[in-house]
Amino acid sequence: MESKPEVKVPVRLSTRDPSIQLAQEPGTLLVQTTLRRPQLSALVNNLLRPDEKPIPFDILINGQFLRTTIDEFLTKNGISAETTLDVEYTRALVPPLNVTSF
Amino acid sequence: HVHLSDASGLTPTTARALWLSHEASTHSLSQQLTESLRLILAPTLATKLRGDFRTGKRLNLKRIIPYIASSYKRDKIWLRRSLPSKRSYQVMIALDDSKSMAESGASNLALKTLTLVARSMAMLEVGEVAVTGFGDTVNVAHEFDKPFTSEAGMRVFEQFSFTQQKTDVRGLVHRSLDLFADARRRGSTSAGEDLWQLMLVVSDGICDSHSEIQRLVRRAQEERVMIVFVIIDSSVSVPTTTTAKQADGGKAEAVAEERKGIMDLQSVEISAEGKVVRWKYMERFPFRYFLVVRDVRELPGVLSGALRQWFGEVVGSV
């Protein structure tokens, strides 16, 4: 944590699927911009069902599927880390290809 | 309403109107704060006995043994009652000009806070006021050696746009310590006066590089610059945007209505393997002295109370 300056961005989690709704609204969370889909999926699992087998989630930021790091996504879309991101999660329809890269 | 002219700041007309409106609405609060600060900054009435003199009021017992050991040559063994020293101050108000301020709705309350504090300091007339803006860079919006008039306030407002794409608090503290060192060297204070340097950061409180900031905060302490972080928490005034779709009626709605403020904000660290660690953001906030303001009316009481306590700590530790 000491090594390089780390940037965090505020996110707000939501889902349209009532079966995976968070029981307790966590409010705004600050997360590293270096994260990718699997880590954000892990975050949702940590909040939703910390003691059970994790469900893989797809992550959408402002309605677009996250395929890169958050940082790359922000750069590509001209968004700064000053903006609170709406992060939507859904059950991953296709099993992710590179599960082994965890 | 805040009308912005792109990234260049408020237009002169808007800045003027907004300044006058904030000045009027915070006038009595400014007076209240000025009175409290006057008491804090007043010279200590209880005088102290200080050494070392050849004649005086009372013997300094710590000097007796060396006096005898030096065959009565080191004869400055007396304490005298010293006069209370006058205090003057240099206050820098550093206002967060980053985009998160506008997005969270904190910018207007922040400008009001700036008006209130700058006006009270100017009314005290025993010191200097500077204003800086920070985001990805630091801008000196008002220098220490210029009087802070209403006209100056309007010109300061023109330099804020709340569109900067970063919140570099580390860079701010670093630059500010240089500005304070310059101001101290320039030294408009006369001999025998205590110069107090105070930095008030007005911000939504969201920033990175906490460990580096902590290091700089320690350096500030060594250089006797006191930094107070005023967190503008606008969570109450902003309507909730999260759409919590709870199936089970009224109780869940009440929970959803309750907005989470900065004190509830969580910071998360997720490892590449997906290990999640969460903590309350404010529990690891790098500034020792901070206060959270939700309404400008709270400010005179909260700020002067905190300053009284903290100045007491600083004076007591010297």
Ligand SMILES: [Mg+2]
């Ligand atoms: Mg910011």
